[in-house]
Amino acid sequence: MEDDFAQWYTDVVKQAELVDYGTVRGTMIIKPYGFAIWENIRDELDRQFKETGHSNVYFPLFIPESMLQKEKDHIEGFAPEVAWVTHGGEEELSEPICVRPTSEVLFGDYYAKNVHSYRDLPKLYNQWSNVVRWEKTTRPFLRSLEFLWQEGHTAHATREDAEAETSQMLDIYTELCENYLAFPVVRGKKTESEKFAGANYTLTIESLMHDGKALQSGTSHYLGTGFAEAFDIRFLDENSEEQPVHQTSWGMSTRIMGALIMVHGDNRGLKIPPRIAPTQVMIVPAAQHKPGVLDKAYDLRDQLQQLVRVDIDSSDKQPGWKFNEYEMQGIPVRLEIGPKDIEKEQVVLVRRDTGDKEFVPLAELESRLPALLEDVQQNLYDQALNHLQETTTTAVNMDEFKQALETSPGFIKAMWCGDEACEDKIKDDTSATSRCIPFEQEAISDTCICCGREAKEMVYWAKAY
Numbered sequence: 297m298e299d300d301f302a303q304w305y306t307d308v309v310k311q312a313e314l315v316d317y318g319t320v321r322g323t324m325i326i327k328p329y330g331f332a333i334w335e336n337i338r339d340e341l342d343r344q345f346k347e348t349g350h351s352n353v354y355f356p357l358f359i360p361e362s363m364l365q366k367e368k369d370h371i372e373g374f375a376p377e378v379a380w381v382t383h384g385g386e387e388e389l390s391e392p393i394c395v396r397p398t399s400e401v402l403f404g405d406y407y408a409k410n411v412h413s414y415r416d417l418p419k420l421y422n423q424w425s426n427v428v429r430w431e432k433t434t435r436p437f438l439r440s441l442e443f444l445w446q447e448g449h450t451a452h453a454t455r456e457d458a459e460a461e462t463s464q465m466l467d468i469y470t471e472l473c474e475n476y477l478a479f480p481v482v483r484g485k486k487t488e489s490e491k492f493a494g495a496n497y498t499l500t501i502e503s504l505m506h507d508g509k510a511l512q513s514g515t516s517h518y519l520g521t522g523f524a525e526a527f528d529i530r531f532l533d534e535n536s537e538e539q540p541v542h543q544t545s546w547g548m549s550t551r552i553m554g555a556l557i558m559v560h561g562d563n564r565g566l567k568i569p570p571r572i573a574p575t576q577v578m579i580v581p582a583a584q585h586k587p588g589v590l591d592k593a594y595d596l597r598d599q600l601q602q603l604v605r606v607d608i609d610s611s612d613k614q615p616g617w618k619f620n621e622y623e624m625q626g627i628p629v630r631l632e633i634g635p636k637d638i639e640k641e642q643v644v645l646v647r648r649d650t651g652d653k654e655f656v657p658l659a660e661l662e663s664r665l666p667a668l669l670e671d672v673q674q675n676l677y678d679q680a681l682n683h684l685q686e687t688t689t690t691a692v693n694m695d696e697f698k699q700a701l702e703t704s705p706g707f708i709k710a711m712w713c714g715d716e717a718c719e720d721k722i723k724d725d726t727s728a729t730s731r732c733i734p735f736e737q738e739a740i741s742d743t744c745i746c747c748g749r750e751a752k753e754m755v756y757w758a759k760a761y
């Protein structure tokens with residue numbers, strides 16, 4: 297991974313059995329292990345969406361061209377990567393149909409027909425679906441023609457309500473990353489040029505990969521009344537006056553799997569945080585042909601099943617092969633048991649994050665195992681936090697900025713005047729982009745790092761996926 301991070305990534309997603317390439321360029325087959333991780337992420341997000349009052353719905357895959365054209369900024373932003381259906385069977389369609397790249401317009405059209413009174417609000421909808429974006433360069437999870445995600449689409453009576461929703465959903469994404477996926481994020485607002493096409497503003501969480509590149513990990517958009525104007529979504533308020541709705545949309549996709557891989561992985565493969573791991577403990581029997589070993593191993597599995605997500609590999613493959621395989625898959629803890637262990641009434645626990653080995657008396661296993669998994673979870677977070685802190689630097693001029701990119705790839709905190717021209721110039725000169733204007737501002741210097749004029753904001757910059 298130190299020599300060729302991109303190749304390491306490709307090798308790991310294949311060898312850890314997460315994905316395979318689809319037949320059409322840029323598509324992916326998510327394999328059982330990859331999908332099991334995604335399901336755990338999905339289930340946790342879904343739980344939090346429902347806890348905050350959202351309902352799941354399902355909208356069509358197709359959008360008529362005329363509908364997509366209604367919101368100007370939106371179509372301009374998405375046009376380059378839209379896939380079109382022009383034929384149904386052998387017949388040419390009178391109007392081309394777009395395969396959804398995102399569904400704001402479909403929800404806009406629906407809300408226009410179904411929101412009439414303040415009593416109909418808020419509408420708090422989410423859908424789990426696939427979308428298609430015709431990307432030029434693709435990589436599994438990070439950028440693929442088709443990917444899975446959730447997209448929330450809400451409509452509110454007031455700006456305050458919609459903005460509160462926008463923040464709340466960013467909090468949920470933050471919570472997922474920090475408490476389940478075990479990595480810290482930088483929270484802030486996107487600049488005008490990086491915001492979602494058609495939004496008033498975009499809130500984002502940005503995470504840092506092992507190679508020092510950033511990855512946008514979840515976004516929440518306050519759409520204002522732009523779509524309401526374009527789609528004529530109006531309601532009568534309590535004084536019987538007609539008002540446009542205020543909307544939000546927010547999404548997290550299978551891209552987050554890329555973050556999970558690139559934040560925690562090492563040269564042995566993945567490290568999956570216990571709270572999201574499909575299998576938390578893998579039992580590998582030693583000398584399993586000896587009498588009593590397999591029986592004991594299966595007894596242990598049955599006993600531990602109540603406590604943790606546990607599996608057993610009793611295949612006739614060599615233990616060494618099994619060790620490598622489950623390290624590659626990033627299973628948090630390996631439990632070894634053989635004839636000597638049975639004699640001593642103990643097992644061996646090996647944690648994936650540090651490789652540390654411990655002998656645990658059988659009588660203590662039920663209390664030790666959950667504690668060990670919590671330790672692994674915490675250690676993965678701490679390591680990711682250390683890495684982020686160690687590689688986040690500050691720069692007060694372009695020389696320092698370029699030097700930082702060279703010597704310590706990671707986030708760079710630097711001041712900005714707010715002019716898009718400076719943002720573009722920094723990108724052209726260094727290929728680092730503005731990641732976000734963080735909520736937690738610091739006054740690093742008084743002047744814009746690029747033009748020297750008065751600075752307005754501190755921005756996190758980085759090369760990004």
Ligand SMILES: [Zn+2]
Binds near residue numbers: 712
């Ligand atoms: Zn400037």
